[in-house]
Amino acid sequence: MFQTFDVTARPEQGPPRLAALREEMAGEGLDGFLIPRADAHQGEYVAPHDERLAWLTGFTGSAGFCVALTDVAGVFVDGRYRTQVKAQVADVYTPVPWPDVSLTAWLKEKLPQGGRVGFDPWLHAAGQIRSATKELKGSGIELVRCANLVDRIWPDQPAPPMEPVKAHPLEFAGESAEGKIGRLSAELKAAGNRAAVITLPDSIMWLLNIRGSDIARNPVAHGFAILHDDGRVDLFMASKKLEGLGDHLGPRVTRHEPARFLEALEALAGPVQADLATVPQIVADVLGDRLADGGDPCALPKARKNPAEIAGTAEAHLRDAAAMVELLCWLDAQPPGSLTETQVVSRLEACRRKDNALQDISFETIAGTGPNGAIMHYRVTEETDSRLENGHLLVLDSGGQYLDGTTDITRTIAIGAVGDEEKASFTRVLRGMIAMSMLRWPVGLAGRDIECVARVPLWRAGQDFNHGVGHGVGAYLSVHEGPQRLSRVSHVPFEPGMILSNEPGYYREGAFGIRIENLLVVQEAPPLPGGDPERAMLCWRTLTFVPIDRRLIVTDMLTREERDWLNTYHHDVAEKVGPRLGTDARLWLDAATAPI
Incomplete structure (x- = not known):
């Protein structure tokens, strides 16, 4: 571990x-x-x-x-x-x-x-x-x-990680490693490249249908790989990590110690494809003019989730939602001032641990109350652990690594009586999240083209936030996965099967923070009456089903369409998650999802 x-x-x-x-x-x-x-x-x-x-x-x-x-x-x-x-x-x-x-x-x-x-x-x-x-x-x-x-x-620098690697079941991967290798090597050959260098851990994990634990909260193992145009893979990973994986890796994969990686690069015939944005400079030094900037061959295929990965992720989200609702029900029953941030973190992890499919949490839980919520990537420590006081907003950003999928969800929760300014800002963030959730857009657009949709309600009030609207998410892989993003700098067009977060926010330094996050999957949009039949469109399917705190919503600030979206969403939350709950949490959920 x-x-x-x-x-x-x-x-x-x-x-x-x-x-x-x-x-x-x-x-x-x-x-x-x-x-x-x-x-x-x-x-x-x-x-x-x-x-x-x-x-x-x-x-x-x-x-x-x-x-x-x-x-x-x-x-x-x-x-x-x-x-x-x-x-x-x-x-x-x-x-x-x-x-x-x-x-x-x-x-x-x-x-x-x-x-x-x-x-x-x-x-x-x-x-x-x-x-x-x-x-x-x-x-x-x-x-x-x-x-x-x-x-x-650094005299006491920890040793490099040497954690064991395990096979990822085909029922969750949705495609065999042999199939992926064959498909990508054919694309490599068609592009005129003899080989491709792969250095990103999650790309290697995805390609070979393996998972590791070299990095906290991320099921990846450190190594390097070379994919050849004839369907072979050279894997450079410590043999200690790969014990017992011979049958799984199969004859296409040859294992080597990492120390032989540069030697193998020297022996390659060019052109050799690599992603200049991620491949280390030393690789470019060794390859010289044989290096071709063609990107990581696994990046887009990994981002386009197949039906098994989408189905697994959707199911993981429903189980994760049940854990979240159990936590929210418990939290609502505690009087202001009685809990600290660490107690919330521990309780939430305990709720998730009831699911035997949980392998780990997907990142260190963010539980920031009051001024701590304004620190976007806040991590509670013994020194900063704060009580959830009356009038605070609690930003709770967390997720789970399940065998069938990775989750990431943020909810902002009212602690006692919250002020009008906080409620108005929360409602603007919610309106941005809803606007993105309802969006339809033409095929070919990227994050830079549509991310502003989630910011417009804030912009109209002279507010904004200093992070992207969303990031890609893996399928029992890294919770932050490229190349697609809902970001001003992302040029990667969205394609069906890509999973992204939708998480606008607002942060007032020294006072409070707000963020609301659901995960969405890109899908083809059904045609609309009067629409252009020749113009293909995409839309989102929501994967996250956890109630949004109605106590923080200024109802009069919502349009009729936004109210309808929220009421429909809450109806779906109750219908999908309710049967998975105990009696107390089910009663709490019924009240939390009542129409507004």
């Missing part, structure tokens, strides 16, 4: 660790060093062995990086973490709003005379280094490949 380690720097540890890093920089003749929150596989989440950013700076967000120079050290974070970073890092670090301020612009400002900035080529994607090098041209600033300097100064 995955082991946890507390590797995060406390504020008092930040200065000596930064000083030690600068000594190593001086020894290497460097003016700077880049510390990403990434490992060699470029997944979103990392094992304790790879938590270099948290160990050095104290920042624990799931995205960001540090640039340590001789006289300043910037911690670059996006809008989700700008409140969090200020509370976590020591004053020797300077928070930098990213991507508003780019890495290269910051380096040019801080190193006007030029300089040598080191980086570990295993930990940075080839596309990142290519773009940064181009942007730094003429500045006198050089990006220099070097050993990892943080590893040199």
